[in-house]
Amino acid sequence: MAALSSNLLLVAFFLYLGATICFAVSVTGKKWRNKEGEMKGNRWGLFGFIFSIAAFLSAMGYFFTRWSVSGHAPVSNMFEYMTFLGIAMGFGFIIIHSIYRTNVLGLFTMPVVMLIIAYASMFPSEVAPLIPALQSYWLKIHVTTTALGQGILSIGFAAGLIYLIRTIDFTKSNKQTRALEFIMYSLLSLVGFIIIVSTFSALNYEATFNYFNENAVEAQVTYHLPAIIGPHEGVLLTENVMAPFFQAPAIIRSDDLNTVVWSLLTGLLLYFLLRLVLRKRIGAAIQPILKNVSPQSVDEVSYRAIAIGFPIFTLGGLIFAMIWAQIAWTRFWGWDPKEVWALITFLFYAAYLHLRLSKGWHSEKSAWLCVIGFAIIMFNLVFVNLVIAGLHSYA
Numbered sequence: 001m002a003a004l005s006s007n008l009l010l011v012a013f014f015l016y017l018g019a020t021i022c023f024a025v026s027v028t029g030k031k032w033r034n035k036e037g038e039m040k041g042n043r044w045g046l047f048g049f050i051f052s053i054a055a056f057l058s059a060m061g062y063f064f065t066r067w068s069v070s071g072h073a074p075v076s077n078m079f080e081y082m083t084f085l086g087i088a089m090g091f092g093f094i095i096i097h098s099i100y101r102t103n104v105l106g107l108f109t110m111p112v113v114m115l116i117i118a119y120a121s122m123f124p125s126e127v128a129p130l131i132p133a134l135q136s137y138w139l140k141i142h143v144t145t146t147a148l149g150q151g152i153l154s155i156g157f158a159a160g161l162i163y164l165i166r167t168i169d170f171t172k173s174n175k176q177t178r179a180l181e182f183i184m185y186s187l188l189s190l191v192g193f194i195i196i197v198s199t200f201s202a203l204n205y206e207a208t209f210n211y212f213n214e215n216a217v218e219a220q221v222t223y224h225l226p227a228i229i230g231p232h233e234g235v236l237l238t239e240n241v242m243a244p245f246f247q248a249p250a251i252i253r254s255d256d257l258n259t260v261v262w263s264l265l266t267g268l269l270l271y272f273l274l275r276l277v278l279r280k281r282i283g284a285a286i287q288p289i290l291k292n293v294s295p296q297s298v299d300e301v302s303y304r305a306i307a308i309g310f311p312i313f314t315l316g317g318l319i320f321a322m323i324w325a326q327i328a329w330t331r332f333w334g335w336d337p338k339e340v341w342a343l344i345t346f347l348f349y350a351a352y353l354h355l356r357l358s359k360g361w362h363s364e365k366s367a368w369l370c371v372i373g374f375a376i377i378m379f380n381l382v383f384v385n386l387v388i389a390g391l392h393s394y395a
Contacts, residue, residue, distance in 0.1 A: 001069045002127055009062035009083065009117070015055030016090065016114045022048030023106035028289055045103035052094060052106065059087040070127045073140035077128075078385065081147060082120035085381070086113045088151025092305065096155050100301050104293050108158040115190050122197040138324035145316025146342075150377050152309030153349065159302035160370025166293050167364065170284035177281060183371060184282040186378075188274070189267025193259070196266045200225050207241040209234040212250070221255050229258045260383065299363055302370045303356060310349045317342045341380040348373055 026045035063084065066074040074080040093109045096102075130139070161183065168176050207223040211231035221231055230236070230244030231254040248254035271282075278285045321342060322332040333339060352369045355361040361369070 001065050005062050005065040005069060006125075008058050008065060012055045012059035012062060012087075013114060013117055015051050015058055016110050016117075019048045019051035019055060019106060020110040020114070022051055023103050023110060026103040027107050045101070045106070048103065048106050048110075049094075049097055052090060052097070052110065056087065056090045056094060059083075059090065063087065066127065070129075072130050072135075073144060075143040075147060076130055076139065077123065079120050079123040079125045081143065082123070082381070083117055084144065084147045085151055085154075086116035086120065088148045089113050089116065089154045090151075091148070092152035092155045092309065093158075095152070095308070096159075096301060096305055099304065100297070102159075102297065102301055104162055104290060105155070105158060105298070105301060107289075108162055109155060112154070112158060112187075115187070115194075118194050119190055122194055136324065136327065138320065138327065142316055142320040142324050145312060145320055147316075149309050149311075149313025149316055150381075152305055153313060153377065154309075154374055155305035156302045156309065156370040157374030159298045159305060160367035160374075162290060162293060162298045163295055163302065163367040164364070164371065165283050165286050166290040166298070167295050168283065168287075170281050170287060177283070179368075180283045181281055183375075185267055185271045186375070188270045189263050192266030192268075192270055193263035195270075196225065196262050197259070205241075207236065207238045209236055211235070211254075223255050223258060225259055225262050227258055228261050229254055231255070295363065299366060302367060306349060306352060306370065306373070310353065313349070314346055318346055337384050338380070341376070341384050345373070345376050345380065348376055 022044045026048055029044060063074060066080075075084050089109065090113045093106065093113075097105060164176075164180055168180060170177055201224065205224055205226070207227055209221050209223070209227075209231050210218060211221060211234035212218055220237075221234075226242040227236070227244035229246045229248050232247055232250040232252075234244070234247065234254070236243055244258075248257050274282055321339070325334065325339075326332050348369075352361075352366070352373060355369070356366055
């Protein structure tokens with residue numbers, strides 16, 4: 001069953017790739033005339049939607065078969081949670097596409113889903129028993145609802161990014177174009193993470209350190225990437241490997257911070273290589289594909305995705321989380337880093353809805369907020385989850 005689960009996820013990944021290709025052809029391909037002579041979009045968008053549904057069903061097959069093997073909802077570690085987030089984003093796309101039939105949204109959403117699943121695959125994927133802190137039925141209630149909300153909110157990011165690339169004038173160098181290029185660089189850093197981890201994993205790279213953790217207890221940690229940043233007061237035990245240039249503070253999980261640094265550096269290299277090949281900003285290279293996209297339409301899609309995803313995230317990320325915290329730790333709130341960033345995410349999207357509905361923040365302002373909101377979600381999932389030690393560090 002474990003092999004079946006992995007195979008179903010692999011099938012889902014390639015079905016998402018098929019959906020990406022179909023939506024790309026749909027957006028860039030020729031249109032056709034119906035019997036009345038009216039111009040219509042080509043049928044590739046329908047094929048892309050079918051592929052996305054098939055991918056989601058295959059991914060859910062992975063989810064339930066892994067659940068049957070492990071005996072618990074597979075959302076208990078980084079591999080499982082990030083994989084489910086990708087599945088949730090794919091589900092959110094199906095909902096929004098069913099309403100708006102926007103093929104260009106599929107062209108941007110499906111690659112992000114693939115990127116999230118590929119990112120998840122870099123973490124240990126072995127089925128393991130739950131640690132005591134997670135042995136509760138609230139695991140499936142709190143975590144799955146949170147991931148579903150974040151997945152649907154992520155559709156707002158995709159639509160907001162489409163709006164910005166479609167409308168920004170890339171012939172000018174200003175804060176807008178630089179900020180949008182930084183977003184492209186951030187996405188490439190996720191690709192960089194996949195590349196660098198896969199490369200050194202294939203080389204079986206390891207470097208072991210002795211160090212003292214935040215409780216001043218001696219411990220060992222093994223790096224799987226060369227140590228740019230070493231552990232606090234760490235002593236390198238492995239011979240003939242690179243010694244670290246810096247030491248992390250005791251409260252920081254140094255091996256994960258080192259991985260983040262490598263991802264950012266690899267992303268920077270990928271970005272400059274792309275700029276060298278394209279001879280223009282990445283956003284400017286994508287913009288011609290979106291010339292027939294209605295900015296008003298994608299603006300409405302981004303708002304609708306957040307209007308759907310926000311209450312779901314609130315329910316899972318705050319209300320269910322506080323109930324479980326009371327059961328597990330006898331307090332509703334404890335200012336753990338994950339709790340703080342869940343609250344920041346809630347407040348940010350609440351502010352987005354207030355500004356849009358009460359202050360008239362539509363179009364470009366709204367699109368930037370959608371992008372910033374996704375950045376907050378990813379910062380919480382990547383940096384807070386991996387680097388900052390806290391009660392949720394088991395993830």
